Amino acid sequence: MGTITSTVRVGQKPPKEVIKRVKKAIREARKAPTVYDPDCPPSSPEALKEFAHLAAERNRRKKKQSVTIRIAPDVLETYKTMGDGYTGIMADVLKYAVDNPGVLTAATR
Secondary structure, three states: OOOOOOOOOOOOOOOHHHHHHHHHHHHHHHHOOOOOEOOEOOOOHHHHHHHHHHHHHHHHHHOOOOOOOOOOHHHHHHHHOOOOOHHHHHHHHHHHHHHOHHHHHHHOO
16 A cells, blocks of 8 residues: 655645546555454454443443523523524533532532
8 A cells, every 4th residue: 555645725625636546546446355464353242232332332421411491681682792602611611610619609609
């Protein structure tokens, strides 16, 4: 398998010739036999099942819930000035408050 090198500037599409060479290299690589590293043998079906379970659990924990809350207009405006992704910033601030009980204690006095 060889290396294909091409310089492309930001916003520029790769030349058609480069795309053709890459696609050809992919087709050839798919035809080649799989060679396993003796230090890293193929995973057993049991190990693959465990990996799938761990991945599903990780993805389940990563999912976010959509909620409706009431926020003071000036606070919301402050977050909106932060641009796209301000709701993620709000979520990070809430997570910080939950992870630091002192913040919650001070806020509920």
